[in-house]
Amino acid sequence: MDFVSVEDLLLRGSLWLAEESEQSTPRAGQAARTVAPFGVHTIDSALPQGGLPWGSVHEFFSVTPETQPATLLCALAGNVMRAAQSSTTAAPNKLVLWIGRECWPTPHVVAHALQNEATPESFLSNAVFLDPPSIQMRLWAIELALRSPAVAAVIAPLQKLSFALTRRFALAARDGGGMGFFMRPYKELAVRSAALSRWRVLSVVSEGIEPRWSISLCQFRNREMEKVEWIVEGLYEEGKALSLHLLPPVVKRSAPAATVLKHIYAA
Numbered sequence: 001m002d003f004v005s006v007e008d009l010l011l012r013g014s015l016w017l018a019e020e021s022e023q024s025t026p027r028a029g030q031a032a033r034t035v036a037p038f039g040v041h042t043i044d045s046a047l048p049q050g051g052l053p054w055g056s057v058h059e060f061f062s063v064t065p066e067t068q069p070a071t072l073l074c075a076l077a078g079n080v081m082r083a084a085q086s087s088t089t090a091a092p093n094k095l096v097l098w099i100g101r102e103c104w105p106t107p108h109v110v111a112h113a114l115q116n117e118a119t120p121e122s123f124l125s126n127a128v129f130l131d132p133p134s135i136q137m138r139l140w141a142i143e144l145a146l147r148s149p150a151v152a153a154v155i156a157p158l159q160k161l162s163f164a165l166t167r168r169f170a171l172a173a174r175d176g177g178g179m180g181f182f183m184r185p186y187k188e189l190a191v192r193s194a195a196l197s198r199w200r201v202l203s204v205v206s207e208g209i210e211p212r213w214s215i216s217l218c219q220f221r222n223r224e225m226e227k228v229e230w231i232v233e234g235l236y237e238e239g240k241a242l243s244l245h246l247l248p249p250v251v252k253r254s255a256p257a258a259t260v261l262k263h264i265y266a267a
Contacts, residue, residue, distance in 0.1 A: 055177045056173055056174070057173050075242045100138055156183070169194070196220065197219065197221075
């Protein structure tokens, strides 16, 4: 009879602690339990811990194929870098890994970042771009990066994940102390996951070149959240890193009254 250790079961995602306190003692190489800001005060205030905790995984679900939240994740990566630089517990000069070409930022976003690369919160600061040739190698690279204490954030597009695999990623992030930001198709929102938070993202028509999204927090620690939507704009300011700003609700005037979607956000 073959015996499997508890540690092996934990690594496989087949076994986990029933109760994991955020105040528990961090493992070796893991940063103390602090948070990095989402970057919008109203959204940070709605999060149970006032931000995105280190050592956790977060999933972003695109409502339409055209909605790819890569630019949104660029801003989040910049916030993570700024938090790592100013944190007294997290080591500075950590890396941000972009694993999978589908999540790489657009040339327009890169051009702006290059003009402002001196800012420590630029998402290009200490960025590494990887494009594994197979899904197996992509999954291997993601888990390895999440376990590394030298990595502040891992950004990757993923789909068809089993709960056991999401659990392995969550444990890897907990060990490494960084964050995982995963882009996933909207149809998989109903599939169970071990991610700490799960977000719904929909592109909104913008009046200029700045991208806009309708964002809602669907789940936090496997608990359904109150349905609230925020309209957020990515702002390109000269001499500054890409930042996020909250906008008033958007209503399409051309839509019939019966089909108008009211976007509600916390004041």
